[in-house]
Amino acid sequence: MRVLLVTPPMIQLNTPYPATAYLAGFLRLHAAELGITVTQADTSIALFLRLFSAPLVTRMARELRERACTLRRTAKMPPSIAHFLAHAERYADTVESVIRYLQRRDPTLAFRIISRAWLPEGPRFAQTHHEQIQSAFGHLGTTEQARYLASLYVDDLADVWRDGIDPRFELAKYGERLASSVPTFDPLQDALTGEPTLVDESLDDITRELMAAQQPDVVAISAPFPGNVYGAFRMARTIRLVAPRTRLVLGGGWVNTELRSLREPRVFDYFDYVTLDDGERPLLNLLSRLQGRESPLVRTFVREKDAIVFKTDPTQHDFPAKDTGIPTYDGLPLGDYVSIMEMLNPMHRFWSDGRWNKITLAHGCYWKKCTFCDVSLDYIGRYDKPSTDIILQRIRALIDETGETGFHLVDEAAPPAGMKALAKRLIEEKLSITWWGNIRFEKTFTPELCQLLAEAGCIAVSGGLEVASNRLLDLMKKGVTVEQVARVTRAFTDAGILVHAYLMYGFPTETEQDTVDALERVRQLFAAGCIQSAYWHRFAATAHSPIGLHPEKFGITLQPPPDITFAHNDVAFHDPTGTDHDYLGAGLRKALYNYMHGIGLEADVREWFEPRPAGDARHRRRGGRRRAGLGVPATTVPPDLIERSLA
Ligand code: SF4
DSSP states (O other): OEEEEEEOSSSOSSSOOHHHHHHHHHHHHTHHHHTOEEEEEEHHHHHHHHHTSHHHHHHHHHHHHHHHHHHHHTTOOOHHHHHHHHTHHHHHHHHHHHHHHHTTSOTTHHHHHTTSSSSOOOGGGGGOOHHHHHHHHTTTOHHHHHHHHHHHHHHHHHHHIIIIIOTTBOSSOBSGGGTTTOSSSHHHHHHHHSOOOHHHHHHHHHHHHHHHHHOOSEEEEEOOSGGGHHHHHHHHHHHHHHOTTSEEEEESHHHHHHOTTOOOTTHHHHOSEEEOSOSHHHHHHHHHHHTTOOOOOOSEEEEETTEEEEEOOTTOOOOOGGGSOOOOOTTSOGGGOOOOOOSSOTTGGGGTSSOOEEEOSSBSOSSOOOTTSOTTSHHHHOOBOOOHHHHHHHHHHHHHHHSOOEEEEOOSSOOHHHHHHHHHHHHHTTOOOEEEEEEOOOTTOOHHHHHHHHHTTEEEEEEEEESSOHHHHHHHTOOOOHHHHHHHHHHHHHTTOEEEEEEEEOOTTOOHHHHHHHHHHHHHHHHTTSOSEEEEEEOOOBTTSHHHHOGGGGTOEEOOOOOOSSOOOBOOEEOTTOOOHHHHHHHHHHHHHHHHTTOSTTSOGGGGSOOOOTTOHHHHHTGGGSOTTOSSOOOOSOTTHHHHHHO
8 A cells, every 4th residue: 555645835945844754754664564655745845846947937927917907907016026027037037047056956056146137136125235235144155145135036936926826825835824723614615616826736737746656545644734734635636536546634733733623524525534633643543444454543533424523542542752763754855945045134044944854852842831832732732752862863864864964853842851961962972963943941051051052063942932021921831031031042142052032922911011021121132142033923822722721810701712613723812901912013023123133222112113193092091101203102121131130
């Protein structure tokens, strides 16, 4: 029996998402006993390469020209399309060379790219000034400068695909809104049965080609995020047409969080089985059953007549992390991935630049207390750490397979003791790797430990500072304080390890003053060199978090849910605090973008927020505390808070 594991579009383009690599490694351990062969495919990178090819760029230009008259007549021609149509031939002539360059295949092309006379430069280039580029790359940083310019070129073309051909398309997500906490299947069904766009047709072609080449008996599609779901269903639709006897399975991170209360029979027009949580046990049992053995289904939805039935067997256990095998990228086109760098920030690029092998120190989170997090779900709540010997064995195997020594630890929060043990062994065994990962900023990370991690090849960490307010960190049960985060992040920075902070706004009971004060603390952390990069997430109450389960403890009320038959994750809520988080979010993002470029670190944080209209109720209510023309109150945080914490 041939089994094909698939990552559907769209997702990161610089390296394969690890789910199929983990499952392929596990299933190959059991291939002989099951009588199966296992292969894997990434149709996300395949779709990207198809769309960013000369023939498809030419087809896009033709299609847009046919529609251009209408667009001009209605004055609806976006700048991205206008610029593209004016230079379409040049885009078609250059696109494949640029992609090869981003695949690190043609390094001397850098000189041509940085000449600034070869590539058409669309609206995305307008945000970048010559001085910024000079200060970021100097005179000799040709390779990186060219990567940055080539990335802007790709962004311009992606905007044209989105604005002109398919509004659901983005570089790292496709049709995300059709799947993110959408209570009914209707929008997805409408999109799947509607008129196909050129993006849809390209994915349909890729799916047909894949099926013809691999002829699988079972296709298991993993949808980690909402931005993969439309692609997953679209592929399933095509597979049903070209290979109706092929069994189709859906699983992955999005399914695990959003489809737990699935009641929609139409999902099973596309898939035969939908599995929850770690895929190893459910897939193993399912494949064994499809081979005619008596294996019970585990955490698997099926359709029986018109009813959705959840089948599981409590006697069947998940495999411990030590027994899940060695991930393998075998079958994936490792040379095809593109390294994109869209921001002039040294840390921010790690998520899109570089072909990182993915490895996990432990399953789940050792802390599992944060009140906004899905701690009730298996992927966070079940902590299981294999030995350092096993981690090293996996690292060595991945280096042998890929020839690459870059590793991304994709733990929810890597355990400090595990990192320390790994670092010691890497040093003892003179195994030279470059690695980065997600942590909690806890005080175990002393300057000595940070130094050890740096010596062992750790180059960057990311962690949650969330709302930089001790009152709210306490309410979140984050287990850290702002002062502690300052000391820990500074220890990392002093050891030469870059630090990215996940920030949050809009938490229950968060006032405007809390947000302004949090921004001031973030400003001081940047100014003191504690963090180099950050990102603001808007808080969302999720169904499986302590806040979603016990909203009354956090002073909010959940809005009555609609009749949910399909996806369920984010829950709408009412916070009587009444803060205008939409307004504040714009200022927060603007401030952070500038801080990451080293700009505006001395400015009063109020400067980042647009003035409110004079008639705004909030302006009148608290107007006495504002300087004229400023939209928010002054910070109450002492200007040397972070410096004092560090002292
Ligand atoms: S937010 Fe991070 S540290 Fe907190 S419980 Fe979740 S995974 Fe663990």
